[in-house]
Amino acid sequence: MKTRIKEFRARYGFTQDDLARKIGVRRETILFIENGKYVPSLKLAHAVAKVLKTSMDELFIFEKD
Amino acid sequence: MDENKKFRRYVAIVVIVLTLGAVFVIVSGALGEDSWASVMAALLLVVMALVAVKVARRWSREMKSGFPRDDERSVAIKMRAGYLAFFISLYFMFGIGFVFAILEDTEATSVPTSEWAMIFVAVMGLIYGGVNAYLNRKGVPE
Numbered sequence: 001m002k003t004r005i006k007e008f009r010a011r012y013g014f015t016q017d018d019l020a021r022k023i024g025v026r027r028e029t030i031l032f033i034e035n036g037k038y039v040p041s042l043k044l045a046h047a048v049a050k051v052l053k054t055s056m057d058e059l060f061i062f063e064k065d
Numbered sequence: 066m067d068e069n070k071k072f073r074r075y076v077a078i079v080v081i082v083l084t085l086g087a088v089f090v091i092v093s094g095a096l097g098e099d100s101w102a103s104v105m106a107a108l109l110l111v112v113m114a115l116v117a118v119k120v121a122r123r124w125s126r127e128m129k130s131g132f133p134r135d136d137e138r139s140v141a142i143k144m145r146a147g148y149l150a151f152f153i154s155l156y157f158m159f160g161i162g163f164v165f166a167i168l169e170d171t172e173a174t175s176v177p178t179s180e181w182a183m184i185f186v187a188v189m190g191l192i193y194g195g196v197n198a199y200l201n202r203k204g205v206p207e
Contacts, residue, residue, distance in 0.1 A: 001207075025136040028201075037204025038138050 002061040005034045008052040023047045068128050075124070079117040086110040105183050112187075116194075142200045150193035157188055 009019055016034070020027040025044065032038035033048070040048065049056045090107045094100075127134050135143075161184075 020132060024133060026132050026139060029136050029138040032138060032204050035204075038141075039207050041137055044137055 001036050001039055002063065003034055003036060004059055004061070005030070005048065005052070008054055008059065012052065014052075019048070019051060022051045068134065072121075072124055072128065076121065079121070083110065083114055083117070086113065102180055102183075105180060109183055109187060112190075116190075138205065141205050142197060145200060145205060146193050146196040149196045150189050153192050154185060154189040158185055 005019075009016070014022075016027050016030045020030045023030075023044070024047075029038065029040075029044075033040050033044075045056050045060060049059050052059065086106070087110060090103055090110060093106065094103045124134065158181075
């Protein structure tokens with residue numbers, strides 16, 4: 001899984017800390033999601049998309065093996 | 066329950082457990098129980114105290130940082146680590162038990178149940194800690 005969280009964060013000038021605080025998760029969780037090392041739940045993915053004012057489709061890219 | 070209250074409750078439980086453990090070690094030592102068991106219990110107690118202090122310091126630091134102590138990723142890691150620790154230690158105990166069963170047949174030594182339980186707890190704790198640290202660095206597999 002790839003994400004465009006970093007790109008959207010930069011667009012709104014959010015740091016990982018800012019985004020984590022807005023969503024109510026740990027900073028490491030944002031780091032791991034950004035690096036594709038953790039696949040968030042639908043609820044968390046929706047929260048991230050909402051804060052970054054985009055859709056989940058835009059934010060998360062699932063690739064077939 | 067707010068985080069400060071949870072933290073105070075954690076400290077109280079740790080103090081009670083460590084005090085009871087220390088009493089057990091002192092009494093078993095004074096009664097001249099099997100010295101290996103007393104040393105093992107004392108060692109476990111020291112490890113528990115060190116882990117408790119580490120957890121308390123980390124908890125306190127996290128409370129100051131303002132981030133939640135647990136979120137869905139950290140809970141997922143704990144669940145995975147607990148699951149692996151439980152099953153790996155079961156296999157470990159089964160394997161060791163099998164070895165001791167053979168040794169008993171050959172009239173070699175056997176391990177008493179109390180020490181057996183302590184070994185089980187220690188192995189499970191070590192595996193849990195190891196898997197937790199590994200998953201925290203490498204990420205949770207899908």
